[in-house]
Amino acid sequence: MGRSSNTESEDGLLSTDSPLSNDGDNFSGGSNGSIVLKKGPWTFAEDAILVDYVKKHGEGNWNAVQKHSGLSRCGKSCRLRWANHLRPNLKKGAFTPEEEQLIIKLHAKMGNKWARMAAHLPGRTDNELKNYWNTRMKRCQRAGLPLYPPDLSVHAQPENQRRLSLPGIYEDKGCPDIMQSNGYGTPYIMFDSFGIPYAPEFPSITGNFSKGNGFGSPQSYSFASQTIGVANFAQEPDESMPEYGRGAASDSDQTDSCVSRMSQSLGLCFAYGPDHTKKLLPFGVNQDSRHMSNVIFSASKHFAGAQKLELPSLQYQETGLGLWDPSPEFSDSIVQSPPLSLPRPSLSSHCPSPGSSGLLEDLLYEAKALSNQSSDWATSSNFSHGDISDSSALKSRSTEFKDYPDPSSPSSIFNIYTPGTIGCSLEDDMPACNVKSEVLNESWILDAESDKKQNHSHCCRPDAMLGSCGCWVSQTVKQQSFFAAETDGIPIGDDLSNNTIIRSLKSPCSWNNMSPSRQMSGIFSVLPNF
DNA sequence: AAAGGGTTCAACCGCGTATAG
DNA sequence: TCTATACGCGGTTGAACCCTT
Numbered sequence: 097m098g099r100s101s102n103t104e105s106e107d108g109l110l111s112t113d114s115p116l117s118n119d120g121d122n123f124s125g126g127s128n129g130s131i132v133l134k135k136g137p138w139t140f141a142e143d144a145i146l147v148d149y150v151k152k153h154g155e156g157n158w159n160a161v162q163k164h165s166g167l168s169r170c171g172k173s174c175r176l177r178w179a180n181h182l183r184p185n186l187k188k189g190a191f192t193p194e195e196e197q198l199i200i201k202l203h204a205k206m207g208n209k210w211a212r213m214a215a216h217l218p219g220r221t222d223n224e225l226k227n228y229w230n231t232r233m234k235r236c237q238r239a240g241l242p243l244y245p246p247d248l249s250v251h252a253q254p255e256n257q258r259r260l261s262l263p264g265i266y267e268d269k270g271c272p273d274i275m276q277s278n279g280y281g282t283p284y285i286m287f288d289s290f291g292i293p294y295a296p297e298f299p300s301i302t303g304n305f306s307k308g309n310g311f312g313s314p315q316s317y318s319f320a321s322q323t324i325g326v327a328n329f330a331q332e333p334d335e336s337m338p339e340y341g342r343g344a345a346s347d348s349d350q351t352d353s354c355v356s357r358m359s360q361s362l363g364l365c366f367a368y369g370p371d372h373t374k375k376l377l378p379f380g381v382n383q384d385s386r387h388m389s390n391v392i393f394s395a396s397k398h399f400a401g402a403q404k405l406e407l408p409s410l411q412y413q414e415t416g417l418g419l420w421d422p423s424p425e426f427s428d429s430i431v432q433s434p435p436l437s438l439p440r441p442s443l444s445s446h447c448p449s450p451g452s453s454g455l456l457e458d459l460l461y462e463a464k465a466l467s468n469q470s471s472d473w474a475t476s477s478n479f480s481h482g483d484i485s486d487s488s489a490l491k492s493r494s495t496e497f498k499d500y501p502d503p504s505s506p507s508s509i510f511n512i513y514t515p516g517t518i519g520c521s522l523e524d525d526m527p528a529c530n531v532k533s534e535v536l537n538e539s540w541i542l543d544a545e546s547d548k549k550q551n552h553s554h555c556c557r558p559d560a561m562l563g564s565c566g567c568w569v570s571q572t573v574k575q576q577s578f579f580a581a582e583t584d585g586i587p588i589g590d591d592l593s594n595n596t597i598i599r600s601l602k603s604p605c606s607w608n609n610m611s612p613s614r615q616m617s618g619i620f621s622v623l624p625n626f
Numbered sequence: 627a628a629a630g631g632g633t634t635c636a637a638c639c640g641c642g643t644a645t646a647g
Numbered sequence: 648t649c650t651a652t653a654c655g656c657g658g659t660t661g662a663a664c665c666c667t668t
């Protein structure tokens with residue numbers, strides 16, 4: 097590794113002449129010989145010295161290790177080495193499926209509390225868990241998979257992060273966790289009385305995603321949501337959802353089902369009528385259309401300036417104008433369209449877009465292409481179909497669906513959960529079959545029947561898509577009633593606002609009761625206008 | 627076989643907290 | 648009560664390894 101920063105150790109070792117101080121060049125400290133600390137990988141000799149020391153003196157007082165043993169390592173490094181590699185009863189090797197299941201459950205419950213999680217996994221270290229989770233998170237993010245199975249999604253609100261996530265509630269109570277868990281944020285989508293989605297205004301969000309977000313870091317997958325794509329589909333979900341996760345659909349239905357799958361897995365919401373039973377198809381959509389149509393990119397109704405929310409896979413670059421600078425590629429396909437002058441939700445020219453190839457970029461591309469199939473939409477708007485008006489995009493992509501293996505293949509939760517979705521549209525060069533197997537939970541398999549019982553008032557859990565955990569809100573938000581996850585055995589976070597009305601999510605808003613497809617459709621939380 | 631890109635994992639860093647003086 | 652020190656935790660880094668082309 098050879099990291100050799102010259103920053104002085106906080107442990108301030110005083111060693112001058114270590115017998116091991118010359119076995120490498122990874123030393124830090126003063127050049128006067130007063131402090132010589134070695135960094136980088138441990139050698140066998142160093143390990144032996146440390147083990148010997150701990151055998152004699154026991155754990156603790158790590159700074160004394162260097163003093164008494166001559167080891168040129170700071171106490172911190174010694175502790176880490178011992179805890180992660182040298183102490184007895186450490187379990188090495190890959191996690192077993194049981195352990196993986198447990199990790200997922202623990203993370204759903206605790207969040208990034210690696211040490212606490214490790215306490216439940218004998219022989220495993222927090223570092224192992226952290227690495228495992230980060231790897232898994234990347235994998236899921238890349239594949240567009242949820243981090244938690246649906247039955248855990250309601251749990252997936254770590255205790256320390258169960259907070260209210262609504263304007264007026266979090267109102268700068270230092271609600272850095274809003275819409276975030278592990279950094280994944282959740283843009284909310286509201287629907288107006290016509291079922292037209294728009295993004296509500298969230299004051300004081302920007303700037304709260306700094307440290308500790310996980311994804312607020314340079315490695316984060318930040319996400320701007322000034323404009324949020326929301327799709328409405330002509331097809332009734334009930335027709336397609338049963339296919340979801342059950343294998344190939346008939347040829348005639350394949351396009352629709354795939355489109356539906358795509359939308360569902362990517363969190364595109366259906367808009368429903370007031371009776372919550374009939375989806376609204378507000379933009380002149382031909383309900384008989386057998387093609388997916390009417391994909392609408394809704395510009396924020398109120399968003400002003402950068403409202404940097406976070407979602408997976410995407411990274412935006414904030415421009416000096418407070419806008420999120422779209423990537424050139426994305427601009428080519430999506431953003432080049434002139435701004436809409438429609439009163440309806442529109443695809444703004446400054447629609448945020450990924451700065452790098454990502455989930456939403458492809459989704460938006462996909463959806464945009466699909467949207468152009470809606471002739472009504474096309475003719476009634478100033479929308480320029482431009483480069484991607486050719487519906488061949490959909491056709492070709494739909495064709496690609498057929499090229500993927502049986503989505504019901506049990507080899508991967510990816511296949512179960514998002515059959516054909518990723519491969520067909522998100523990452524063309526990353527077939528679903530490349531996704532490593534994940535621990536399966538049968539509850540992931542779509543329960544189409546329960547899905548039918550869902551209606552639009554259900555709050556989507558976009559965070560569950562990738563492990564985020566922010567609170568979500570029910571339709572009853574107008575009454576300032578907020579639903580937080582109160583789940584079996586998982587205490588509600590103690591940092592919830594006292595004003596919060598916490599209810600058990602056994603209402604129709606229950607994430608648990610929501611079918612996977614509906615949950616997957618939860619990139620956007622559905623909120624009423626209030 | 628080599629190159630390039632992605633993944634894994636050990637280790638470091640900074641910060642917060644606990645504790646002793 | 649204040650300060651210094653030790654410890655623990657979570658985030659981040661980057662070399663080594665692996666896989667694909």
